Amino acid sequence: MNILGIETSCDETAAAIVRDGREVLSSVVYTQIPLHRPYGGVVPEIASRAHIEKIGAVVGEAMKQADGIDAVAVTYGPGLSPALLVGLNAAKGLACARGIPLIGINHIEAHLHTPFLYDAGDDASHLPDPQTCMPVLGLAISGGNTMWVDMPAYGKYEVVGETLDDAAGEAFDKAAKLLGLGYPGGLTMDRISAAYRARFPDEPLVPFPKGRPRDGVAALSGLSADLCVSFSGLKTALLRHVQRHPELLGAKDGARDFGGYVVTDAVAHVVASYQEAIVAAVAERTRAALRRKPYRAFVLGGGVSLNSRLRVVLAEVARDAGVPLLMAKPKYTGDNGAMIAGLAYYRRNRVDDALSFDVDPCLQVGD
Numbered sequence: 001m002n003i004l005g006i007e008t009s010c011d012e013t014a015a016a017i018v019r020d021g022r023e024v025l026s027s028v029v030y031t032q033i034p035l036h037r038p039y040g041g042v043v044p045e046i047a048s049r050a051h052i053e054k055i056g057a058v059v060g061e062a063m064k065q066a067d068g069i070d071a072v073a074v075t076y077g078p079g080l081s082p083a084l085l086v087g088l089n090a091a092k093g094l095a096c097a098r099g100i101p102l103i104g105i106n107h108i109e110a111h112l113h114t115p116f117l118y119d120a121g122d123d124a125s126h127l128p129d130p131q132t133c134m135p136v137l138g139l140a141i142s143g144g145n146t147m148w149v150d151m152p153a154y155g156k157y158e159v160v161g162e163t164l165d166d167a168a169g170e171a172f173d174k175a176a177k178l179l180g181l182g183y184p185g186g187l188t189m190d191r192i193s194a195a196y197r198a199r200f201p202d203e204p205l206v207p208f209p210k211g212r213p214r215d216g217v218a219a220l221s222g223l224s225a226d227l228c229v230s231f232s233g234l235k236t237a238l239l240r241h242v243q244r245h246p247e248l249l250g251a252k253d254g255a256r257d258f259g260g261y262v263v264t265d266a267v268a269h270v271v272a273s274y275q276e277a278i279v280a281a282v283a284e285r286t287r288a289a290l291r292r293k294p295y296r297a298f299v300l301g302g303g304v305s306l307n308s309r310l311r312v313v314l315a316e317v318a319r320d321a322g323v324p325l326l327m328a329k330p331k332y333t334g335d336n337g338a339m340i341a342g343l344a345y346y347r348r349n350r351v352d353d354a355l356s357f358d359v360d361p362c363l364q365v366g367d
């Protein structure tokens with residue numbers, strides 16, 4: 001069964017065709033990042049207009065590379081309403097015109113499907129089947145979400161922990177903005193940190209707070225504090241650090257290459273310290289989440305799961321817990337249509353009405 005997946009929840013216009021939920025036949029992603037960069041964040045109106053301009057070409061290209069579709073799947077939440085509407089309307093049009101089913105997909109649940117995707121021609125014999133490797137712990141970690149999800153069976157989701165304020169990707173992006181490193185900041189901070197750690201392996205890092213939520217705050221959302229993170233204190237700690245060391249901003253004397261970015265040793269030191277605080281926070285909560293029950297796999301999805309340090313540390317956490325870690329191919333960590341089409345295969349019995357179906361910008365995992 002070939003499903004076309006369409007994704008427009010934020011700043012990527014994406015479409016893909018996936019066979020039987022796993023094998024990606026085509027995947028086309030148009031990123032709007034350069035359009036939003038001057039504003040230091042995603043501007044919903046610009047996102048919506050850019051999706052409108054590109055959706056036809058992106059879907060057309062995905063269909064050209066692999067035609068013959070049996071259903072259309074689309075992200076209907078969570079995300080930016082004016083952005084989601086573009087993908088949904090394109091999907092509705094296609095489903096009605098071709099007389100094929102329309103399947104609405106939750107964006108975060110789809111991120112957790114990415115480790116199960118492979119490309120046509122890949123040897124996928126080592127990859128477990130999502131339906132037979134449950135229960136699984138999932139971590140969706142991106143610009144919009146940081147969420148630990150218990151999956152007792154495929155298609156069943158219970159959020160067991162999450163960020164109580166910013167997502168990890170937001171924490172990276174806001175720090176990068178403060179340090180003048182551009183938007184989005186995650187990949188930049190990853191590369192600078194890796195270069196810094198390689199050059200100064202023994203240098204102690206700034207002891208930034210490790211994302212512990214305040215007592216009682218997690219309880220308000222009905223979650224255990226051990227499984228929740230909060231990055232607002234970390235961001236404030238960085239701001240205070242920069243205020244105490246104003247020379248960090250603007251000083252160029254002695255700046256040199258760190259992973260392709262020219263910064264001073266002092267800035268690279270702060271970047272590596274800040275990243276380490278995020279990674280340590282995520283690792284600690286993951287360790288606690290993996291202790292909840294005997295999971296058969298730990299799956300990682302979302303843009304921040306590309307972080308090289310996070311990948312190494314979470315691999316250690318999973319190994320210590322004796323649970324196999326499944327990570328997406330780098331090209332499927334960010335937003336894409338393949339994860340939408342892939343998950344839809346496992347939801348093919350839940351078809352939505354192509355005329356009345358609507359977006360749900362605040363859609364919850366497990367709804």
Ligand code: KG4
Nearest residue numbers: 142143144169184186187303304307334335
């Ligand atoms: O999954 P994604 O493309 O979009 C959302 O659904 O949010 O994730 C984008 C986020 C951005 O915040 C970006 O800074 C972050 O992922 N990111 C990274 C890395 N690559 C992208 N964060 C840390 N390390 C990276 N290597």
